[in-house]
Amino acid sequence: MSGKPVVRSAVLLLCLAVVVSLSAVGCGEQKVDTSKETYKIGAVLSLSGPASPLGQPEQRALEMLQEQLNAGAGVDGHQVEFVIEDDESLPAKATEAMNKLITTENVAAVLGSSTTGASLAMSEIAESKKIPLVVCAAGTQLTQPVKKYVFRTPPTDSMAIAKVLDYLVNKAKVKKIAILHDANAFGTGGADELSKKAPDEGIEVVARESYGSTDTDMTAQLTKVKDTPAEALVVWGTNPGPAIIAKNMQQLGINIPFVGSHGIANKKFIELAGAAANGVVFPAGKMLIPSSIPEDSEWRTAVDDFKTEFKTKYDLEADTFAGHGYDAGLIVTEAMKTAGTDKAELRDQIEKTKDLVGIGGIFTYSPTNHDGLSEDDLMMIKIENGNWTEDK
């Protein structure tokens, strides 16, 4: 009987030792110091309205980042708070929300918005009020020409176009292409840039046709393409248009390669187009297929961890938009570690970001480049048997 209390105290002591050593590690640098002021960062995202499929994953990723940071050392010991506002996918609401964040919440920087229109409106405020803004939208005009206070996390439409041209020249080896694009801003902008840049790569655009976002049949446009010597069809638009085009091509028996835009970089396209989706090729961020990133790289580890944690927390697959939101938060909080909350200092520090490993890629800004990513952070994906595979 006398042996037992000894064992018990030994076990207790051991537990105590473990707890003490653990908390000692915690006291070292891994804890938020509650006496320090909380760092507030504003975010305006499209949580409702047509762009909500973009804004909602961005919001979730930011909330996850906030939790991760505050569970650790915060930013330099400061607790971090992302104050998130909804712009309802409207530029006017985005300006309103941004002004509110600056005046009543006194945020050090602003993230968002999800769409190019809302982000453009916000970038004007960023410039006039001299507050750093990291946008999650892809419109090339947001950062070209460079605006002093505006930075970006997603790859631009231009990078996607460059990737597609590279694919057409070096992989598909075609000389003549046809373009079929949505008549909206995204489709027209992409088709314009593609038509302008293709000749430099030795590619001739033999047909250029458009369709309306709500059209239900594109066979007329496709019969025109069929009558040209086009060796590939580039389709620039978002769901459901490209899915209808893929089906119509199958219906008409047009067998030239279908090269899509990053607008179809989602599983929805495969669901809508069904068997007609097979063989379709499109550019997308490498995070969609983590195995396309070198296995032993920091980037791969970051993406794997991000995807696992996102899945555990929300029971949802993390898409590229979640990555854009996370990266925006990461870039600002990293810069805050040296700059604190001084807006001018913070802007300078964001611009000095170099080789920062994010989810969408490796970020490097400079006074002449506020895009962060490059064409190398993208890959071409091919749909085979209803699944994505890297088209190397």
Next chain:
Amino acid sequence: MVGRDADNRILVGGAAAAFCVLIVATLVVKGSTGLQWIMSGMTVGSIYALIAMGFSVIYSSTHVINFAQGEFSMLGGVLMFSLVTRGHLPTWLGFIIAVLIVTAIGAGLERVAIRPMRNHSVISVIIVTIGLAIALRATAKWIWGTDPVRVTAFSSGTRVKILGAYLPPQSFWVFGFAAVAVVLVFLFFNRTLLGKGMRAAAMNPDAASLVGVSSSTSSLVAWTIAAALGSAAGIVIAPIILPSFSSGAMLGLKGFSAAVVGGLGSAPGAVVGGLVLGVLETITAGVLPTGYKDAIAFLLLILVLLVRPQGLLGRAEDVKV
């Protein structure tokens, strides 16, 4: 009045002749490509015609233009997605359940939102239908989200060759359904007592109620039929159009245009209007730069409203004293 009738006959005959010339010219100049345009245009046109018939049913009975008609079709499509694509019910069972649900919604809306407006002008009721359309769209967005959905085609296979053109198998379901629907609607309004009574109720509610057709019953029956027809149409076209919460707006606009072109209140007119619109759109998209396609639909609409406001097959409203 005789001269006026003759004028009209010449006008409609001229329009029909011009349309035939266009079709023949397309076939002669473009061969099998032209045939493909016409066949594809007929598929699109049948879709417009089906929606247009829903407009006609309610207009014939109440003189109200129901701007929520496209939403009935959208609801049919997305319900079919939940029941068949996701719920794995057999197509026929999903079809019946989806139509029943939307029909109940249509009848319910008539009682809740339209009947209380019975003492107001027709234009006020039309504005209420715009409100209903917005409410249905918002509800669908809340339930099904913003993404378009995929509804499995009724029969397998990717394409069917007909003469020199290729169509998806679903096109034939659309053609068949449109043909059956136009016959049923036409017979109902011209051969049954209730149908004739309902038309009478629209023209003169007081006189009709004296002979036993109340405008209240008439309106309820019309909304029930229009919701059933609209949802069934929405289900048959769903595998082609990939419906989403916002599809109803486009369907409603095109269906309304087709109904006006063909003659509001006439079921055969709805079919003619839909087919003319669909074929013209597709030929335009094939011949001109594609941006002009939608302009053609509106041009046709304006032309008809200017020259023959009662539509191609519509009866001029003679108010005799």
